[in-house]
Amino acid sequence: MIIGEAAKLSGMSAKTIRYYEDIGLVTPTRDPQSGYRDYSDNDVHVLKFLHRARDLGFSVKQCRELLSLYEDRDRASSDVKAIAKSHLEDIGRKIEELQEMENTLKHLVSCCQGDDRPDCPILSGLAGKDS
Amino acid sequence: MIIGEAAKLSGMSAKTIRYYEDIGLVTPTRDPQSGYRDYSDNDVHVLKFLHRARDLGFSVKQCRELLSLYEDRDRASSDVKAIAKSHLEDIGRKIEELQEMENTLKHLVSCCQGDDRPDCPILSGLAGKDS
DNA sequence: GATAAGGGTTCCAGTAACTGGAAGGTCAAG
DNA sequence: CTTGACCTTCCAGTTACTGGAACCCTTATC
Numbered sequence: 001m002i003i004g005e006a007a008k009l010s011g012m013s014a015k016t017i018r019y020y021e022d023i024g025l026v027t028p029t030r031d032p033q034s035g036y037r038d039y040s041d042n043d044v045h046v047l048k049f050l051h052r053a054r055d056l057g058f059s060v061k062q063c064r065e066l067l068s069l070y071e072d073r074d075r076a077s078s079d080v081k082a083i084a085k086s087h088l089e090d091i092g093r094k095i096e097e098l099q100e101m102e103n104t105l106k107h108l109v110s111c112c113q114g115d116d117r118p119d120c121p122i123l124s125g126l127a128g129k130d131s
Numbered sequence: 132m133i134i135g136e137a138a139k140l141s142g143m144s145a146k147t148i149r150y151y152e153d154i155g156l157v158t159p160t161r162d163p164q165s166g167y168r169d170y171s172d173n174d175v176h177v178l179k180f181l182h183r184a185r186d187l188g189f190s191v192k193q194c195r196e197l198l199s200l201y202e203d204r205d206r207a208s209s210d211v212k213a214i215a216k217s218h219l220e221d222i223g224r225k226i227e228e229l230q231e232m233e234n235t236l237k238h239l240v241s242c243c244q245g246d247d248r249p250d251c252p253i254l255s256g257l258a259g260k261d262s
Numbered sequence: 263g264a265t266a267a268g269g270g271t272t273c274c275a276g277t278a279a280c281t282g283g284a285a286g287g288t289c290a291a292g
Numbered sequence: 293c294t295t296g297a298c299c300t301t302c303c304a305g306t307t308a309c310t311g312g313a314a315c316c317c318t319t320a321t322c
Contacts, residue, residue, distance in 0.1 A: 004269065019309060034317055036270055045258070052257050057232045060308065070254045080253045081245035088236050095229045101188045102222045105215060114212035122211045123201045126183050127176070135298070145299090150280060165288055167299055191279065
């Protein structure tokens with residue numbers, strides 16, 4: 001099938017799919033007549049796999065690892081689990097960071113009148129004067 | 132003072148400080164003798180301001196807005212509050228997204244034995260087979 | 263056969279916010 | 293006078309795409 005169809009089926013843009021080919025993730029065959037890329041059902045399957053993994057926040061590098069494990073029928077599930085757990089830790093850290101930001105900022109915002117006067121605890125807070 | 136000192140005092144790297152000059156955030160004077168950048172106390176104050184704002188996850192673009200509000204003695208605090216609230220919403224959205232990822236991934240990981248056998252619910256999950 | 267629409271192709275540039283590194287100038291100390 | 297620790301500029305790389313230009317292929321219609 002041509003790239004537009006693969007895009008629809010996989011849920012990714014054609015741009016992204018071409019990009020994944022550039023970086024060596026999914027390499028379709030070519031129609032020698034037209035020069036168009038020709039995607040097999042399996043290619044689309046792999047594209048979907050990548051799409052889900054990216055949605056779960058795996059980096060492209062991690063996706064590459066997961067993909068090679070996926071295509072290796074003899075892989076140990078512990079290898080996959082290790083990647084996933086490391087990624088889970090990353091996610092956890094990010095959540096914590098964001099929650100800290102959220103708390104600090106909520107505090108500053110709650111202290112600010114938000115009217116047309118110039119006094120602003122948010123700016124004072126950022127400037128280092130304890131609000 | 133020279134850039135290294137400003138870096139120490141503000142908590143940012145000299146690289147970052149030069150970058151902030153490139154994009155027009157903080158422009159120090161120059162020592163005409165040496166060509167070295169010369170930072171005033173106020174420059175450092177602004178650098179600290181930026182450092183905190185970035186730490187709170189404000190984009191550089193938002194920092195620019197906050198900074199111009201900070202330097203405008205007649206600004207309305209509501210303008211600042213609007214930026215902060217919009218940023219708070221962004222943060223909230225990101226947290227939710229990450230928590231969804233975390234849930235999905237935790238589920239997959241908990242289903243995976245993590246041994247030396249090849250069966251792996253994580254990969255199956257990514258491949259679209261419901262685990 | 264000409265043409266127009268709606269695909270496809272390549273390639274280059276831009277995004278965000280820095281960071282690393284090379285090549286070279288300046289300054290204070292010994 | 294040299295050494296070391298600063299500083300300077302400039303270019304490239306990072307992540308994962310996205311936008312756009314210029315041009316080719318296919319199909320349908322007139």
